[in-house]
Amino acid sequence: MSTISIEHLSKSYGKFLAVDDVTIEIPTGSVFGLLGPNGAGKTTTFKCLLGLARTSSGVVRFDGNELTPALFESISYVPERSVLYEWMNGAEHLEMQRRTFKRYDSKRATQLMDLFKLDPRKRVRAMSKGMRTALAIVMAFAINPETLVLDEPTSGLDPVNQRAVLNLIIESAAQGATIVLSSHQIGQVERAADHLAVLQNGRVILSGAVDDLKSDRKIVEGIFPSETIALDGLRRDARIERLDQSGRILRLTVTADGGGLAEALSSMGAQSVRIVDLNLEDIFLNAVSPGSQTADVVEAR
Template sequence: MAVLECKNLTKQYGHVTALEDVSFSIEPGRIVGLLGPNGSGKTTLIKLANGLLTPTSGELTICNAAPGKETHAIVSYLPERTSIPLWMTATQLLDFYQDFYKDFRRDAAEEMLAHLNIPAKQRIKQMSKGTREKVQLIVTMSRAAQLYLLDEPIGGVDPATRDYILSTIIGNYNPEAAVVISTHLISDVEKVLDEVIFINQGHVVLQSSVDEIREEKGMSVDALFREVFKC
């Protein structure tokens, strides 16, 4: 059973079409890069999967269910912008997640906070932008979800921290789950991806395993991306 499946999915904002006739499926145990230029429809697709938007036509399902209360319990979502309450301390945020999500693994979250030297008693509003992003990613990845939707998870952090964050993503997700990483920092995330979906102007232009790209085209995902989307 596919973790995430789209069938002829279209989303319009008035007269503007953000996604058109998109069809693909993502199987369990896969880390998938959702890759495309700015304005290609990546964030719209992730918001549809999280139930924040509704399709204009077509359908999107998560473990055979339409996005809603049932899927919120199995989807862990990292939005592009920081959305955690700034007045909380890191400890209070963990308390909140523990109360709200049955699948929250507090021990994993505490271990990651300690590894990144993030003070548990410090208020989030006192943290730097990059540290806030780390905290938000930590709580997102500390759930034992079926689907992780990560919108630009490494956009605002330094290169050294990116490596830790990517290893965190690999080491902390349920092997029966799927991870979707939307990003434009392809060379940074390529090493953790199993497959990629290229999206451009609301259309899927490629879905392929990373191994196939390397074997059949003889190039990296980053090089293929540059070729497909060159200006």
């Protein structure tokens, strides 16, 4: 079990800066979701975290220490692109895990193979994308790891098996494992993760506890009797992240619970005020492409 600290991590490939001064702390026992558009730097961050790519600058610490070979014994990594051997079958892959990891649990491995209905005699060559993902998951969880790094762990899986993977993640977390995962399925991160960071162009553009991010972001919308709305007081309000006016409708994206600003709009003469909760997808889209969500609304003059 360890707290993983990524401190000022940068990684460039030639002139291309894939990861740019990323600082993230992943608390022990948490499920940490790394979100971001394709090419944002998620996989590079994982590789640097595990020492599989040399960092250009910055450090990664596990409970304050650098990664040691001994620590590797308790870490499972499921890379985005499967590293399975085409000519080997499932049983042979598990045998490989058994020889590599002291913590390997053969009973657990059998249960997991059954859970995903995998035939141990089937060669990888003959497996579908989903079966390959499932085998990689079985290999990862069969060693009862204390740290799991999962890069798109549900890609190619059907909804039943996706849910099975989420439940494995949740059970491991309940037993104290620290889990970092990336996923394009925001709904999965919304369920399984307690903390998250959003990467874009190699930089962290948003991070925090999932529930806090939701509590702290609302849209407050007011409908006014005319298009002339006195906005001067609002423009200086630090709680307001965005301000959009479209005719008689004023929409504020706020980093507060919204109640105070709803009352402010009321006292400014709004006939109708409502507070809209933002889910993680809204918050994510707002962070990676501000404005796209409310593209129909023009910025006030």
